């Protein structure tokens with residue numbers, strides 16, 4: 001595979017042909033915030049946290065799905081991008097009910113980590129306080145829609161890695177919800193194998209292990225990429 | 236089927252015409268005002284008088300939909316408006332010197348004379364339910380010509396030189412898009428016609444299909460030949476039952492005559508067309524969401540690149556154009572690239588169809604050369620606001636903006652409209668009078684965008700909801716100047732960070748009303764209030 005040399009934040013870096021800006025940046029130790037991206041499953045460019053500026057490009061581009069091009073000049077940490085990332089996180093906090101102090105994922109939550117990394121000390125928007133369901137019909141896991149950011153990592157991991165497609169999205173816009181099967185309670189899902197991959201993939205406290213209490217939902221989403229690598233290398 | 240058979244059908248059709256034709260509009264606008272029973276009464280009345288020289292035919296939209304049902308009598312060109320079924324006998328009697336009870340229309344009104352009809356050339360004239368009627372007007376000869384006398388590269392060259400740009404909103408050069416699809420490699424290629432038309436107030440594409448469905452099919456077939464596709468899809472929303480029905484009929488007739496299907500005109504070219512019915516989500520008009528929907532998946536956009544031209548339906552190169560874009564193809568082939576390029580402005584060639592609605596005397600469908608000014612369209616052709624003055628003209632629907640009355644001399648072409656903060660869009664044009672509050676207008680479109688956001692990306696999903704809420708706070712008189720500033724900031728952020736065109740353009744109605752009517756927002760602000768922002 002041919003190498004590509006380009007610039008990120010005034011630093012000359014190299015990447016491989018076909019690689020994304022995000023992958024190349026990480027290999028070179030450059031941090032780009034992400035939320036919907038999950039190593040091991042397809043990227044969808046949905047959360048817009050990883051947007052970067054590319055000189056000569058009219059629009060901001062998501063680093064997780066944009067391939068590297070020889071000689072491109074990328075900026076990942078400009079004033080404008082920092083401002084927009086903070087607004088994205090604030091919009092998420094205002095959209096549903098994130099009460100960190102009583103959340104199972106407190107201290108182990110990617111949304112919380114992003115808010116801290118970005119320096120979000122308060123939310124400048126009015127909270128929507130929507131009424132959201134908590135479904136604990138499954139014997140081992142639960143889903144709390146108050147905490148869901150609709151990143152679809154659960155949808156993709158269940159479909160692409162477990163090969164089941166229990167999860168999907170129903171509804172549109174602010175009314176969108178992740179659902180199991182044809183919107184049955186999770187416990188009544190006939191497709192779910194109870195493998196727990198969605199639990200591993202979820203960045204927030206939305207999908208949790210039943211019985212877990214505040215701050216106990218620690219998990220390691222990099223295991224997904226490990227499983228995928230193990231599968232792909234078997235023949 | 237060969238050329239002589241085509242010409243034979245055309246001649247037979249023309250020869251069987253009667254000298255007096257009573258044309259009754261049966262497009263949806265007039266149908267909803269009772270055109271079907273009217274047409275039946277006209278037929279009965281014509282039979283009763285036992286004259287062999289009269290025929291009654293159903294035709295497509297004549298344009299002045301607001302005054303429907305419309306009836307036009309040839310060859311004298313007498314136009315009747317607001318015709319009731321009860322008026323039918325008198326209209327027939329008027330042919331013998333009687334007096335018609337229906338109000339007379341004025342075919343010499345600027346509404347008609349100001350138009351330049353290319354896309355709508357047959358609309359209101361031919362019977363959209365009979366392929367013979369289209370063939371008699373020269374239909375499918377362009378396709379024959381293309382298949383027998385032009386290479387695909389020749390076709391692309393003509394379309395490129397014509398200067399035609401996509402009529403779906405963005406104005407992307409059509410020839411360039413075709414050339415890209417033609418060059419892309421795939422096992423198969425597809426041609427898609429975007430007839431989703433989700434903008435509130437827009438009905439151009441519906442009317443084109445209802446009035447002249449074969450023209451769209453002929454354009455698609457020519458496109459398929461040019462790019463090397465053998466399968467086409469027309470994506471129409473389910474809310475357009477009449478358009479779907481006429482399209483189905485047209486496809487069946489075209490297949491029967493062999494102008495669609497295998498071995499068209501014995502030229503070794505095969506092209507099939509199927510209809511895909513959408514459930515009416517606005518976002519499904521966005522090309523990648525539309526293709527996901529055709530494939531049977533959830534209608535959600537995906538990041539581009541790859542563009543459909545490279546990787547579209549089932550990963551194959553796919554050409555996607557708007558209804559009106561396809562409707563321009565056969566005329567360009569018939570009259571040549573130079574002819575088309577001589578109409579319009581430097582950068583915007585040809586004509587544009589607009590659905591003229593709102594506070595205006597004559598509502599309906601018009602086709603004007605690019606470069607016509609808003610004033611000509613709104614005041615001369617549309618007859619202006621019935622009582623009051625034009626305050627603003629909204630173009631481009633929820634993705635567009637409001638152009639204030641002071642800028643009515645703006646010529647309507649892609650660049651000029653964009654320069655004043657709106658977009659050409661697909662052709663919705665809503666006229667607003669002084670009684671309209673611009674914050675309400677912005678609110679209306681934002682509510683639409685919020686409801687239609689697919690929810691995939693955060694800036695659009697949560698941003699439109701938040702912008703709508705902020706407009707609510709402003710309208711309730713509870714917002715501070717700082718809130719207004721924050722709204723503006725959020726608008727810019729959503730515009731620059733959203734994944735697809737829906738989110739990227741959702742702030743436009745707010746931004747354009749803020750640009751020209753800021754005072755109306757400011758008058759609502761509460762300068763004494765000190766609204767605390769939410770603490771975590």
Ligand SMILES: Cc1cc2nc3c(=O)[nH]c(=O)nc-3n(C[C@H](O)[C@H](O)[C@H](O)COP(=O)(O)O)c2cc1C
Pocket residue numbers: 400401402403404405406407429430431432433434517518519520521522523555556557558560661735736737
């Ligand atoms: C939210 C959204 C809705 C759209 N709706 C339509 C539509 O209803 N009809 C249409 O032709 N194009 C629509 N478009 C534009 C299409 O994505 C695409 O650009 C167009 O069909 C290309 O055709 P053209 O090159 O002939 O204009 C929409 C785009 C967006 C972002």
Ligand code: SF4
Pocket residue numbers: 157158162164165166167191192193194195196197198199
């Ligand atoms: S537990 Fe496994 S099978 Fe069940 S929904 Fe989660 S990922 Fe899918």
Ligand code: SF4
Pocket residue numbers: 147148149150151152153154155178201202203204206207
């Ligand atoms: S449940 Fe978790 S993984 Fe699934 S969409 Fe919501 S936040 Fe993402």
Ligand code: SF4
Pocket residue numbers: 518535536687688689690691692693695696733734735736737738739
């Ligand atoms: S901009 Fe809106 S409609 Fe488009 S992908 Fe994002 S959420 Fe969906």
Ligand code: FES
Pocket residue numbers: 033034035036037044045046047048049050051062063064065
């Ligand atoms: S991580 Fe790239 S868009 Fe979400």
Ligand code: FES
Pocket residue numbers: 260261262263264265266295296297298299300303304305599600
């Ligand atoms: S629908 Fe009859 S004139 Fe337009």
